[in-house]
Amino acid sequence: DGGITQSPKYLFRKEGQNVTLSCEQNLNHDAMYWYRQDPGQGLRLIYYSQIVNDFQKGDIAEGYSVSREKKESFPLTVTSAQKNPTAFYLCASSFERGEDNEQFFGPGTRLTVL
């Protein structure tokens, strides 16, 4: 089955610790994205990558870092510099160009920092 996976579904961390959220897709998509969603809010773009070994900052990149060493994988690290990290994190992927360039979303990771 093709799809996009995120793990874990729930994650708890102490304040001051870095944490890495995984995102893997086997859809052969070129582009991958990380969003953050807070209660009652829309999705805000953290980082995105259109090709391997390249990525761009989204609207709220401060306190986050990413890597794109493989086409299938786009892990997100939430660093201790992120002032308010508790949120629902969604990873998505899509073909870079073309008419059917909808984004497919993973199931999300709910991060709680204590």
Next chain:
Amino acid sequence: GQNIDQPTEMTATEGAIVQINCTYQTSGFNGLFWYQQHAGEAPTFLSYNVLDGLEEKGRFSSFLSRSKGYSYLLLKELQMKDSASYLCAVRVLRDDKIIFGKGTRLHILP
């Protein structure tokens, strides 16, 4: 700047029709998406409009007017399972990013 507006909440009755509006002001336009999101779950794709006009897909239809910066999602024959948030999102020309609105929470009453 980028701005996408949609109502925060709406309520409708099972079996009825509801229209969810979305207006946008973005730096360039390259298509508009509608997604459905149930509480605690990931968004799922509903529609994608690039050209003006109405696109119908079963009980759901989406309309776009690029000159007015306006779209709507029309849901017919509402079912209880349609209770969810509906997200309007625009693919902007510059950087090819997708910008999301805050979503409209739709409540369906029996």
